[in-house]
Amino acid sequence: SFFVQAGAYTRMEDAEQQRAKLAIQGFAAKVMEREQSGRTVFRVRLGPFDTRDEAEAQQKKLEGAGVEANLVAIQR
Numbered sequence: 379s380f381f382v383q384a385g386a387y388t389r390m391e392d393a394e395q396q397r398a399k400l401a402i403q404g405f406a407a408k409v410m411e412r413e414q415s416g417r418t419v420f421r422v423r424l425g426p427f428d429t430r431d432e433a434e435a436q437q438k439k440l441e442g443a444g445v446e447a448n449l450v451a452i453q454r
Contacts (some may be wrong), residue, residue: 393420394426
């Protein structure tokens, strides 16, 4: 499955702010907490999407709205 990541932050407040900004623009994003190299990172992601095409379409929509976004593939 695929996610579209619209930011990674060291502070929960920053991640929540980005999630809220996306919500105002009509995007349903979630904040996911992850331990990385001994610190916590809060990632703002949309998905999961079943296909790469779906995820890429969402990524293009985000970039069209001025949001830098990366495609993330998850092995299940």
